Amino acid sequence: MPRYKLLIEYDGAGFRGWQVQRNARTVQGELLQAARRLGAGEVDLQGAGRTDAGVHALGQVAHLDIGRAMEPFRVAFGLNDHLPPEINVLSVERAHPRFHARHHAEGRSYLYLISTRRSAFGCRYAWWIRDRLDLRRMQSAARCFQGFHDFVSFADRDLDPEASTTVDIDEVQVEREQDLIVFRIAGSHFLWKMVRRIVGVLAEVGRGRLSESEIAAWLAAPSTQPAQWTAPPCGLFLQQVRYKDEPWEPLFLPAFPLAQ
Numbered sequence: 151m152p153r154y155k156l157l158i159e160y161d162g163a164g165f166r167g168w169q170v171q172r173n174a175r176t177v178q179g180e181l182l183q184a185a186r187r188l189g190a191g192e193v194d195l196q197g198a199g200r201t202d203a204g205v206h207a208l209g210q211v212a213h214l215d216i217g218r219a220m221e222p223f224r225v226a227f228g229l230n231d232h233l234p235p236e237i238n239v240l241s242v243e244r245a246h247p248r249f250h251a252r253h254h255a256e257g258r259s260y261l262y263l264i265s266t267r268r269s270a271f272g273c274r275y276a277w278w279i280r281d282r283l284d285l286r287r288m289q290s291a292a293r294c295f296q297g298f299h300d301f302v303s304f305a306d307r308d309l310d311p312e313a314s315t316t317v318d319i320d321e322v323q324v325e326r327e328q329d330l331i332v333f334r335i336a337g338s339h340f341l342w343k344m345v346r347r348i349v350g351v352l353a354e355v356g357r358g359r360l361s362e363s364e365i366a367a368w369l370a371a372p373s374t375q376p377a378q379w380t381a382p383p384c385g386l387f388l389q390q391v392r393y394k395d396e397p398w399e400p401l402f403l404p405a406f407p408l409a410q
Contacts, residue, residue, distance in 0.1 A: 151194075151217060152215070152218070152220070152244070153213055153215050153246070153247050154216070154225055154243065154245055155212075155242070155249060155251070156211065156212045156214055156241070157211060157240040157242075158181070158207060158209075158212060158240065159237075159238050160207050160236055161206055161237075161274070162177070162201060162203070162205045163204055163275075163384070165177050165203065167203045167205070168197055168199070168201045168210070169200045177197075177201070177237060178197060178212075180237055181214075181229065181233070181237065184231075185214060185229060187232045188216060188220065188228045190217050191217020192215075192217045193216050193217070194214070194215040195213070195214045195215070196250070196252065197212040197251055198210065198211040198252045198255050199252070199388055201386075201388055202342075203383060204383035204386075205387070206275065206388070206404075207387065208261070208389050208404060209389055209390045210388055212251050213245055213249055213251045222244060225242045226241065229242075251391070254393060254394075255391050255392065256393060257337060257339075257390075258336070258340060258388065258390065258392065259336035259389045259392070259398060260336075260345045260386060260388055260389055261332060261334055261386075261401070261404070262277075262332070262333040262345065262385045262387070263276040263277070263333075263387075263403075263404075264276060264277050264279055264283070264332075264333075264349075265279070265330055266279065266330070266331065267329045269329075275384060275385065275404065277381055277382050277385040281356075281357050284355075284356050285324065285356070287356055287358070288352045288353075288356040289324045290362065291351075291365060292322040292324050292352060294362055294369065295322050295335075295348055295369075296319050296320070296321060296322055297318070297319060298316060298317075299316070299317065300315050300369065301315055301317050301344055301369070303368040303369065303371075303372055303373040303374075303376050304343075304351075304376050305341035305342055305344055305347075306341075306342040306377075308342070309341060315341060317338055318338040319337040320337055321336045322336075322348070324352065325401060330403070331356075333349050334389065334401040335348060336392075343380055346380050346381040346382070346383065347377065347380050347381070349381040349386075350380050351376050353381065387404060
């Protein structure tokens, strides 16, 4: 079966996550329905990451198998014609038959948005925090997460017990963009709820309620404490799935007027 590499963006607010679920609206499910309407026979689609309910993507990658060969631009137009407006296929290219969107990925980056003001329009895409946050404290504490660490304290307890909890974090950035505080976290891979718990803990540091020494302790020994500060899914975006020889994309804001 011909294989294609898809680059996809989506607003996750109206979905129960990426992965197909019975009696639930999911991103993968919508893409599979659209692919079946291409009229190219049997289809299969696998994503590079399984985003949770309410989580968005700026650069999700998937591979699509279809029953007969089509020009990539026809695949892109055909999918978008049958997709809901919250999902958009940005590009399609032919892929090697053995290319796997998840297994061949060498890194992923996420953005998280905190709004420092209440916004009727931004509530789907940012976590509004009333309290004043100390940006410099958060930037300093963010460096604690960089490098190889065991992130078991920042993973959900339902994580597969056989899964490795050691993650290599390349960079954690915290920047202010007008009314937004933007976090960018790039690394080898991420555990379930790990990014949201890192952000939640950094927000507590910004409030002055947690210290860098506490973060260091949780990285050194398992703890259930970070779970209580899990940030909500609305502000989380899968920014990039990185493959061999590709550079990291810089921190940038999604293309809608949240920061105005």
